[in-house]
Amino acid sequence: MDFLSNFLIRFLTQLQSPTLGFLIGGMIVASLGSRLSIPDPVYKFIVFMLLIKVGLTGGQAIRDSNPAEILLPALFAVVIGILIVFIGRYTLCMLPNVKIEDGIATAGLFGAVSGSTLAAALTLLETQGIPYEPWAAALYPFMDIPALVTAIVLSSIYTSKRRGTADEYLSKQEYSSKQGITARGYPNKKHERVKIWPIVKESLQGSALSALLLGLALGLLTQPESVYKSFYDPLFRGLLSVLMLIMGMEAAARLKELRQVAQWYAVYAFVAPLLHGFIAFGFGMIAHYTTGFTLGGVVILAVIAASSSDISGPPTLRAGIPSANPSAYIGASTAVGTPVALALGIPLYIGLAQALMGG
Amino acid sequence: MDFLSNFLIRFLTQLQSPTLGFLIGGMIVASLGSRLSIPDPVYKFIVFMLLIKVGLTGGQAIRDSNPAEILLPALFAVVIGILIVFIGRYTLCMLPNVKIEDGIATAGLFGAVSGSTLAAALTLLETQGIPYEPWAAALYPFMDIPALVTAIVLSSIYTSKRRGTADEYLSKQEYSSKQGITARGYPNKKHERVKIWPIVKESLQGSALSALLLGLALGLLTQPESVYKSFYDPLFRGLLSVLMLIMGMEAAARLKELRQVAQWYAVYAFVAPLLHGFIAFGFGMIAHYTTGFTLGGVVILAVIAASSSDISGPPTLRAGIPSANPSAYIGASTAVGTPVALALGIPLYIGLAQALMGG
């Protein structure tokens, strides 16, 4: 019981951290009907600033690191990304009132990664003084892209099997064009093999992954130390607190949307982040004992798995699974999945790592 | 005469402070027809940053303070907020060419509080090394809300007494819907008692008060020190200078609007801030001698009274007094009231406090 009471004390302390405090503050403020809002261009710029900073840190770290070290964690990230989507395919999709395509898209989004959640975890690890490999943030695309690819492939296989009629095909096209999205050679046509590369490319071209990879490249190839120390690093925590506020407000606003789809989405969105995190924590421990992956790195792997994409994932899924209902997957991720990952998942995995470090 | 010459020297020095320098610079630049502008989303974010910082400071201060201390100044703030509206009701509204509803709304706006003016005063107090209670900024809502409530109640009483005809009622409704504002159970229907709570709620839900109260709550209940010291506090003065520039440009732009309404608005907007500030300074001195309220705190109370709302007030008034002409009250506040409070009021009250401290 000592572990539990220690954990609860740590948990309550972490809720007072600015990161989680602003998240919860945002949820309360929005649910009280406040007209407070952070303008969208500022929100987008904050996300850019955080991801390019995470990338710069990683890029500079990779310069001095052994590339072999990253292999096993990266492989595990790929495996977890694919696994999460299969879990969703054979749990969420089997539940009553859940449309198969909606379920697969939701699972894809929960397999994909949230840069904001990752940034929050990095900050909390630093506050708690838990060391981690600075390149650990670079695991992001290794889980994100396989999850999205798997979701789109599974959805395409399902659609092919169902032997859609011409009418259905047409209505789907219509839906897609109403959303102003072109499918760009995506797996809409029957009896055609799903092309992987366009999905990967679409993911990489998304604003979140682009910013992260640009940061990685600049950190690796240029000398960004002067701007990193004077600008990107000092602003990181403050901008993160603003982002948490926005995410809290967004979560409260999306809750209404979520109420309009099957309640099973809310159940999945609550359970899945924690479960995915524990699975990844287990994989991470294997790397910990075999290759010396730090416990901080294990936490990051768990958080990446627990997080669900809020920026880069949705557009890729809209284009890749045009028949899925965005309200279902975006609502589940933003209103429940992300707050659960942030306010329960991160403190949980950090607490677990601290308990293991103490032992 | 020593006081006056000292005061003039101080006054000229304060005009060179970045805060007032940027305000005057903005007025000059805009009146020369420059196309320089700070984008609106940036403006909104700056206001958020300033108010949440003021709130965080206050919240952290309240943690360590005696809650009894705040009682008398808070009570005085309420009294002054109500008094200002009554003064406007029996001066401005009596003048020729001033529509009663417009006059009441203007008085309400001048009773309400401007977060930007408050932020400017806090900065100047710090520059001058004058100590003040850090929770003094928390007096904001104690004056803001009573002033807006009083204005809406007085306007409603006036409307009821006038025994409006059905036609008038309809035209009013029309005006309100043209503005895209729903009256939300506001006192439009005749012979019905004015409901106070919706007005209070509307005020509290405004973006300015929400940000301030959120900051207060986060400062009180969480541990925001790390982001406060690395982000909100260091950016405060710089962002304030940008905000002052915007307010100066806005004042010059609104001057044209003000010219289209009765000139008495300009006279009121010039005299009222200074008068309200002196009244509040007097009340503050009572608290100074009875409960040891600092002279810096007295200045803050005076500035809160001198300031007129630029962000949170107008939407509440539009909904609460839909028959009043926004050009009249917003023009009077933005074009004349706020610059007078900033460039004359603040230096005046600080000079007065310094003279009293020297004595």
Added chain:
Amino acid sequence: MDFLSNFLIRFLTQLQSPTLGFLIGGMIVASLGSRLSIPDPVYKFIVFMLLIKVGLTGGQAIRDSNPAEILLPALFAVVIGILIVFIGRYTLCMLPNVKIEDGIATAGLFGAVSGSTLAAALTLLETQGIPYEPWAAALYPFMDIPALVTAIVLSSIYTSKRRGTADEYLSKQEYSSKQGITARGYPNKKHERVKIWPIVKESLQGSALSALLLGLALGLLTQPESVYKSFYDPLFRGLLSVLMLIMGMEAAARLKELRQVAQWYAVYAFVAPLLHGFIAFGFGMIAHYTTGFTLGGVVILAVIAASSSDISGPPTLRAGIPSANPSAYIGASTAVGTPVALALGIPLYIGLAQALMGG
């Protein structure tokens, strides 16, 4: 050959500087089709922040400097601004498939100055430890305005000589009104002398020059040290890196536009910045030997000449030469001229100055 190899080493080092690294990163990211973008309001605010900082630095410097010092460099700046437009008039405009008005407008834009390029040069000079007169940035308007005025006057003379028919005149008016631009007393009417003052005023009222001059005035007349040190100065390099990223992405995007006009624009846009910079470097060396103008100042003069306007110039040219095709001049400047000035020009002139300092 020693100079060349030293120069190449320096050149490669400078490409790794954050300034140029972000520029090239932006070009690569955008040409790979990324959806990464920095919202426009943030872009505008960054430009404002950089120019007001450059102005504040200059203004504070002028306070302590000898006004006579600035005379010769300022005179040279005027001469170079006019000369650049004449060079363009008698080279670019003579080439096949180049419309005379388009060529003159392009030359005007290349004579005008880019605040971002100037900011990048100042940062690199500081990184390399090369001293320069802090007021050197104030040379900006002395080249910018004469170049734009000369271009509009030359275009007007050309139009008058061509003896346009009434039909032509009408079609021109139509084009102008389609662009939502009123000519504001500009030289559209035949047989009328070109009025210089409206062009100068239009330039001065542009957002870029307004911000720079406002900063100069505030630096000269107020005491902005506190906000300068805590806000404008520390954020300068970081914001510049973001701006370089935007400019890189913008350059890649504009390249497509440029392909639709005569290829001679691309040739001109590549050669002109380097040539203009060398001419200005020569003039600067005269000032160096006669009045002791620093080599850092010579570099700044060269960079101002090499740069082409990206913010303030285009609207003035649209109003002043409504018959010119904006795709031609904006494309040439943004897609080729600015990257060449930044990535080749600045390292070249700094290398040259360093070689001369070593000699």
